[in-house]
Amino acid sequence: MVRFVAVIAALALLAGCQTESASAPQATVSTQNTNDTRIAKQLFGAARVASAQASDAVGGYALGCQAGAVQLPETGPTWQAMRLSRNRNWAQPVTVDYVQDLSRFAATLPGWEGLYVGDMSQPRGGPMLTGHRSHQSGLDIDIWMLPPDRLNLTAQERENISSISMRRAEGAYTNSKWSPQHEALLKAAASDPRVARIFVFPGAKVAMCNNATGDRSWLRKIRPWWGHHYHFHVRLNCPAGDRACVDQAAPPPGDGCGDAQVWVNNILNPPPPDPNAPPPKPRSEITMARLPAQCTTILNAN
Ligand SMILES: [Zn+2]
16 A cells, blocks of 8 residues: 555656746757657656766757756765766756755755755756656756655665655645745745746745735746646746746746646636637647757767
8 A cells, every 4th residue: 555655656757847847938049950850758858867978058958958967966964965876967057056055955944954966957957757847957846845864775765655645635735744844945946046036836926925024026936837736836037148048938927826826716716617728739749840859969978
């Protein structure tokens, strides 16, 4: 039974990030490998180590790859990387720095020894065989909602332990596990200028809107999204001067609290389906031809 629950939770975690980048822009960098019909996730999913190149986030969060990635150490003074078998604790140097900085803050919170860090990116980024649509360019991080009570988990424990859900009523509200520490952590996470946006379930955003005092500008970066109740997802801006990296459009002005309330209202009272809605477009596999040309170079580099 325990095992069954763990499997379900793992599936929920995997599903959490699949749709979050639907509006990510396409890379504007040149694509020259237009005839390369190889399936990108099979190639990037097989890369076991980073490329020996200067660090570079290439393309968009959901259509890109990364050169010269660094690996978040599996265990640090204030963090542990989880699910080591996935080999997704790779990212751009700015991302690894950010995670370590945020984990030091987390360790100051009552009941938190630091952070349990979920998926970042593959060693050379790119599309994945399972899970996320984004996390491709080394700038996305999933952080578990489960407060770490110890940082000496074995590799096996890190495969087996599940995070915990923070939601009630399909995400319209937070549940009793949600705490002021979670709000303090998300506020600190969003207040960092390296951050572009953070995805979390709608009920959490509304809770933070209701509880925030003083400066509310950080709330703008907290974006309601599907899933994201076992973890929250931090997305960083393109590093300064990285010309191959494609940013997402900034969130609309304002704290976004009204928008989050609309999400909640739609969960509680789902609108009737629109009879004129076009059928959803089937998603085509990302071929090498669709990725920036640099991604082929990165794949082939030592
Ligand atoms: Zn994610």
